[in-house]
């Protein structure tokens with residue numbers, strides 16, 4: 331959205347994978363390469379780029395780097411930023427720089443300021459990424475999923491903590507709340523998910539015996555807290571469970587036919603220990619403003635996606651949902667969390683940046699002014715004005 335006018339660049343046509351450097355486990359690509367296409371091209375070589383956003387079929391690697399996108403497996407593998415080794419960036423004055431050491435194929439460096447990190451998550455406010463050098467890893471040979479159903483949110487929150495305390499590092503833990511479960515059942519009647527307050531999907535990956543050990547361990551730890559627990563390492567069952575999870579974004583609409591999902595206050599991240607109280611408070615906020623909210627998310631990292639359903643033609647509902655977003659952002663900060671776990675700031679969240687960062691926001695502004703003194707790169711985003 332060009333709030334101040336200007337030129338919008340579409341980099342979709344810059345979609346070439348330039349080189350897969352297999353021995354050094356890295357890939358050079360243009361920013362418009364779509365995430366799913368990158369991993370499809372790498373799969374026959376047995377390697378992958380592990381960040382895994384739900385938007386895999388449309389997210390570009392340039393956009394993922396620019397928002398520091400995370401996704402389901404970030405708890406084990408980290409967000410996109412952990413996998414960016416270097417970037418070619420066109421700066422606002424037209425000069426082209428290469429971050430991560432010019433011509434380097436090394437996987438690490440401590441030579442100076444980490445400029446790559448500066449452009450990761452900058453949402454295009456500091457320059458345009460024209461090439462990325464991304465780190466890769468071998469595809470884990472096995473996966474399993476543990477499914478657990480909980481009668482109350484608190485037990486689901488405790489199950490996450492106890493899994494880590496038991497020494498297991500799942501590659502993903504996803505939560506669906508009671509409304510999401512209802513929504514999936516309405517959207518896909520064959521799914522028949524039971525009506526419980528929360529469902530968790532734990533994924534473990536690695537070598538086959540290790541995966542079975544991990545899955546049994548998670549099931550054993552979670553069983554005393556859950557209504558029902560089962561695990562499977564059968565690829566078809568795993569695919570079916572991930573399908574249920576992937577439907578949720580679209581399915582939520584089924585809770586209120588004809589409604590629109592409001593993307594504000596939809597991406598908070600809180601400490602894992604505070605997830606149950608955060609989930610309860612989100613429900614209270616929804617009740618207070620009479621807006622139905624269904625919440626799902628990457629619970630292992632504390633990233634929650636409350637989905638607010640409104641009638642977008644009703645100005646009163648728009649007014650109320652903006653109040654909901656205000657309250658949810660304030661809640662995230664009160665819980666010692668952040669207003670955005672993975673989607674980025676853009677324009678919608680810029681008013682909350684001062685509250686989240688305090689004086690550190692001024693340091694960010696100084697960097698912005700040093701690199702982009704005329705303010706031509708993605709103006710009116712990220713910084714409040």
Ligand SMILES: Cc1cc2nc3c(=O)[nH]c(=O)nc-3n(C[C@H](O)[C@H](O)[C@H](O)COP(=O)(O)OP(=O)(O)OC[C@H]3O[C@@H](n4cnc5c(N)ncnc54)[C@H](O)[C@@H]3O)c2cc1C
Nearest residue numbers: 361383384385389390392393394396399400401454459672
């Ligand atoms: C259905 C759905 C599910 C999602 N699930 C997840 C999820 O699980 N995890 C997650 O992290 N995110 C998720 N997202 C949001 C996700 O962050 C974005 O989809 C994706 O990372 C952005 O990529 P994009 O190519 O769409 O970028 P865009 O939306 O086009 O751009 C994002 C920002 O980056 C800037 N930008 C883009 N390319 C460049 C470049 N080359 N140089 C400089 N700046 C650039 C843009 O100006 C903009 O500010 C989801 C989105 C949807 C719609």
